[in-house]
Every structure is written in structure tokens, then in C-alpha cells.
Amino acid sequence: MENVEREILLSFWKVHILHHAKKKPVIGQWVIRELRRHGYEVSPGTLYPLLARMAGRGWLRCRVDPEGGLRARKEYSLTKKGREVLSFLRDQVEELHREVVLGEEEEPES
Amino acid sequence: MENVEREILLSFWKVHILHHAKKKPVIGQWVIRELRRHGYEVSPGTLYPLLARMAGRGWLRCRVDPEGGLRARKEYSLTKKGREVLSFLRDQVEELHREVVLGEEEEPES
DNA sequence: TGGCCGTATACGGTTGTCGTAATGGGAGGC
DNA sequence: GCCTCCCATTACGACAACCGTATACGGCCA
DSSP: OOSTTHHHHHHHHHHHHHHHHHHSOBOHHHHHHHHHHTTOOOOHHHHHHHHHHHHHTTSEEEEEOGGGOTTOOEEEEEOHHHHHHHHHHHHHHHHHIIIIISOOOOOOOO | OOSSTHHHHHHHHHHHHHHHHHHSOBOHHHHHHHHHHTTOOOOHHHHHHHHHHHHHTTSEEEEEOGGGOTTOOEEEEEOHHHHHHHHHHHHHHHHHIIIIISOOOOOOOO
8 A cells, every 4th residue: 555544544553552552651762663563654753743642632641761851762651541542442443343344234323 | 532532533434434435425414414423523624625635546436417516416436446445444444453452462573 | 082873852844624604506485 | 586495515714733854862882
């Protein structure tokens, strides 16, 4: 696939990020490497604002070594609110999977 | 859930749209109604540019009654290229589902 | 001290999203 | 014929997200 449905894929990766942040703290560079390992390039200019936004919304908590100065690595872990969001998204993924992958229909409304 | 993870949800709906467009032609108003039926509001200012973009990328073909003038309803159906994109996205949905819903791990690379 | 590596930031341009308001055409009433 | 209502799309201006590339900081090691 080309480069253009990143518009869609990026959202999938966001869910992945939340998921991983639940298991263990996540770091910008790690995400970039992980995505590259799977064949996708995400530039810092995309990823870091994304993490910052999720933190700003209260989904992730950012921990940073206060002695580390600027450019110290930042560890993002899932907050309570983030867990709620993730759980909600999980349901949505399941629904999408059920319909698009499994091919099950929903009954039309009267 | 609030209103803010539409940033993620909207991408899911895009996949839904492609999926439906494969089964039968899709119309802007229908999508808006359908989403509302599921409890989500998408405004025309979001949806129509989205459909137009997908058509511009060659994922959807737009058919319109030539006698209908401006504002005639437009039917979007999936093209060959759109089917390829959808098939690719299906795999991605499956992977996301496997990891986030089913909780299966991928083996780390050496 | 100098160079390299890992990490995050800055930034300017492009694209995507948002709500609301406006437009066009068709059908029904009368 | 004309008025009104409904269905559907378009226009638009503001805002948010995304993009790549260039830059900066700090640690480590020779």
C-alpha cells in the first residue's frame, strides 16, 4: 500500500500506543523504532505532538527525570482516564472487526 | 466517552464506509443518519470532504444523475483500488483486534 | 576535548476536521 | 403557478492535526 492511508493507520497506531502504555511505560523513540520494525515511518514531528496531546487530555501521564534537563527521555504511562478511553476503543475495535473482518451484519433499525 | 477521541473514531468510520461501499453504493446523508443512529454526530463539513477525498484517491467512484443539477445525490461505490485498500485495512484491523482485544503478543525481534 | 548516539524540540507548510449557513431541486398542497 | 418543506450537497473560515527536516541537549567513551 502506498503512503496515503496513513490518515487511517495513524489512528490504529494510537490505539496500539495506549495499549502498550498500559503494559509498560512507553517512550517516543521506542514507538518510532517499533513502527519502523513493522515497516512504517513516523517522523518525530508527528509522534511527539501526538504523545503530548494524549498527555494533555489526561490519557497518559508523563514522567521525566527532573535532573535530565531538556531532551531527557519521557516515559508515558496510562492513566485511569486513559484506561477508560482504551476500554472504550477496545469495544469499537471489536465492533469494527466483527463487521469488516468477520462480515457480520447489524440488524437495521425499524 | 466525550467528544475528543473522534480523532481516532473517525478513522474507524472511514473503514466502515469503505466496507459499506463495497456492498452497495453509499450516500452522504445515509452515512450521517447511520452514524447518528449509533449515537455519533458527523457534520456535513466533515463527511463530504472525506468522501470527495476518497474519490479523489481513486478508492470510490462517484455516480451522479447528470440531469440532477447541482446538489444531486451522489452515490459512491468501491473501485478496484478501493477494494485493495479495504483488504489491506482489513488485515490491519485484524492485527489490532488480535493484540488489543484478544491480548495476543507478537514476538519481539532479535 | 571531541565525536557520536539517543532523545526530544522547533518550526513552517500542508492537509484534515469542524460547525454553520447557504443553495438547489423535487414533491405536495391548494 | 406558487409556496413550503424536505432531502441532499456545497461553501467557507477557523482551528487542529500531521508532516519532514533541521536543531539542540546531555551522556558516554575514547
